[in-house]
Amino acid sequence: MKRTMFQTLAAILVFCGCLMVAGAIKGEPLPAQAAEKRPVAAATTRAPEPVGMFAEEVAELPESEPVSMSIPDIGVKDAVIDPVGLNADQTIEVPPLAEPGLVGWYKHRPTPGEAGGAVLVGHVDAYGKPAVFSKVHDLRPGAVITVDREDGTTARFAVDALEQVGKDAFPTGKVYGKTDAAELRLITCGGAFDQATGHYEDNIIVYAHLVS
Template identity: 50%
Template structure:
């Protein structure tokens, strides 16, 4: 793993880091709802998380910027911001003061394009539930859709959802290259550590273009 530290709501990357080696420190809720822990997915195995195998000739769309994210199962309908890198190499994340917002990591694939498209959102903030508070309720087969700038809708099917300790964040599984059009939704989860002021885990939903 690269040398990583979180400061001022941003992710600082060491010199060895690349655009796809981000870790579980990407997002950190304020723990303002820690007496009511966010929903967690059932325990996942590596086999279950990687259950989707790209068939020959799997569908993919041309590159087009994402505009709106819909996750009907958990009541999410949100405009997507664009999350890039700051001049100092830190990764921009949605402001925790506005936990209802979500953003697409612009150095990855666009949703529907071949590769890993990653969308980030907080679990809580400002004393309110965040856009991805209920991400752990998603299950295999649930639908996700993204309206794109070219007017097309990229329709995805959830393959698996996992909760993983931030110290073991699966960087390659989330941000690494894919032979198919994949989508990853990422937030915080698990218990809130009052000593560090962060959640101990991340919740990640993996999906493929239907």
């Protein structure tokens, strides 16, 4: 599907709140398990000194929709990926809480492995139980993320950095901005849960780049 600047900007604008663990509100992004701030790696766009197999970027892959993903360091194995788009009110769709293991690929961005920044979203918890991104906050630079694609290829990414930011300071340009390299962003929520608003205060963002 053709991805337009309007669609991208519309999705950016809704990353300001999160679902409550119970009583989901369709269209708002991603609940989180964290009840307090968790330390994460410094917010950089590249790990400072990549080594070994992560030292060189590789050419991007052709377009092909993602099917499943694995993140061995945090126990994610063959998590199914479904495309998500925009609701009628221009909020981003998210995987249903009833399927806490499901990952959403924002289909108005590149497919994982294509040139540009692909975006995957997932729940951290659902109805009080851990979900697919429950341990994303534990990822560190160099961790491997693999995405199996519809054409039979596998895009292998290395984590560059993690960032935990307040919802009112979401780094729109860094997450959704143009990049010529094949990159990946994982987005979920974090920080303290605000009982008054029914939202978590922060986002946790993982930045990664294609290595094979």
